[in-house]
Amino acid sequence: VYARGAMVLGQSLKNHNTSKKLVALIGPQVSEPCQSVLKRIYDEVRVVDVLDSGDTAHLALMKRPELGVTFTKLHCWTLTHYSKCVFLDADILVLSNIDELFDREELSAAPDPGWPDCFNSGVFVFCPSMETYGKLLQYCIEHGSFDGGDQGVLNGFFSNWATADISKHLPFIYNLSSIAIYTYLPAFKQYGGNAKVVHFLGKTKPWSYTFDPKAKQITGSVEKATTHPTFLLDWWSLYSSAVVPMLQEQYGDKPFHSGCVEVSEHICLIGPSESVSSHDQALQPQLSSEERKQKWEQGQADYMGMDSFDNIKKKLDTFLK
Known part of the structure; x- marks a missing residue:
């Protein structure tokens, strides 16, 4: 079902005239018809399988099997034929052009509504690197994830995000949590019209x-x-x-x-x-x-x-x- 979300996400980026290449990372279980539609929307559709014994994530998975989904997401760092990327979760809708995010550096992300000293890993700017990918896998093996998912891993690895460089803090309008709106409705009424990315968390x-x-x-x-x-x-x-x-x-x-x-x-x-x-x-x-x-x-x-x-x-x- 997340393939539907990825289709809408890709189409929303195209509708707002992004100048960037679109890449979809999918698991091997995605059906052929869905893969065909994704290939019509995205420039590149790459199958990511952490159970492939030829993948370094496979060895890490044997030691930390509970982080299987996390290892899948970390594959975005292997897209080394690109110099810089913006990662977007499949449960996201883009409301306007966001190409300006490519002016930001790794690791730029918006605060998480549940704990603002952590960033939300649904939207982040990163630079593909096999070295970083290897270090992330090693971090997973040694430390695991404090929340059981990729957000805990990435916040642990990029631990100075909250304090080191304010330019790496994306405004909330680049990752507006749909469930956070009602916790501070006056702010949404004041600023919500400027939202560029809505994230259907929950x-x-x-x-x-x-x-x-x-x-x-x-x-x-x-x-x-x-x-x-x-x-x-x-x-x-x-x-x-x-x-x-x-x-x-x-x-x-x-x-x-x-x-x-x-x-x-x-x-x-x-x-x-x-x-x-x-x-x-x-x-x-x-x-x-x-x-x-x-x-x-x-x-x-x-x-x-x-x-x-x-x-x-x-x-x-x-x-x-």
């Missing part, structure tokens, strides 16, 4: 929903909604208009689930407006105060419904009056 991705192209409506579980509706609609509009036709062409008569469906009767999670209707809220299961408290503590507040910024503001206004 378990629920855009492709977790379904989309009605005619009605321009997204359907799915309201409880899962942690992404600003405008960005979800942007993702689905691009996917349904540009990517789905290419997939249909490749799959031919073979069935595949595009996620685009015309629904005559459904609960609308997100339409063109930015709020959930009272009718939708009425259909949501009512939680007790204790259950709501538990969800808040787990980071699962109902940002689109009962716990929306507007509803919280109304409650505060009532108390203040």
Whole structure:
């Protein structure tokens, strides 16, 4: 399913007239039709397999098997036929041209919303180098990852990012976390219009929903909604208009689930407006105060419904009056 994200990401970069080459790193499990579509969008599609015994990552994997996905990502440093690259996770949508990132040096990245002294590894500027690649693998073997993934490894390796050089701190607009928007909504209202890259962090991705192209409506579980509706609609509009036709062409008569469906009767999670209707809220299961408290503590507040910024503001206004 991440291949869909990579297709949308590549198409969004092309739509905003990037002058740079596009490279997709994929695992060997990606289907032939998906590989064909990726090859139409990207200049280079490279299969990365850390289980290949000829790869130095294979030896590292034997000592740290829990970091398999991390080793796959680190392969970007082996793209030594390029002098400088910008890495982008597949769950990202580019909103405008970002070629200026190539003026930055390794390792440039934006702060992570969960711990701003760490950078988020969904977007970073780096210089391919087999020497750096080897050192990263060695670091993995010796230290592992403090969060179990690539972000922990990269922050451990580039440990002086937070303090050494402010020019390597990318503005948040280059890696706007979709789930961070609601933790500081006034800032999003002030600066969100300048966003260049939106990152769909969290378990629920855009492709977790379904989309009605005619009605321009997204359907799915309201409880899962942690992404600003405008960005979800942007993702689905691009996917349904540009990517789905290419997939249909490749799959031919073979069935595949595009996620685009015309629904005559459904609960609308997100339409063109930015709020959930009272009718939708009425259909949501009512939680007790204790259950709501538990969800808040787990980071699962109902940002689109009962716990929306507007509803919280109304409650505060009532108390203040």
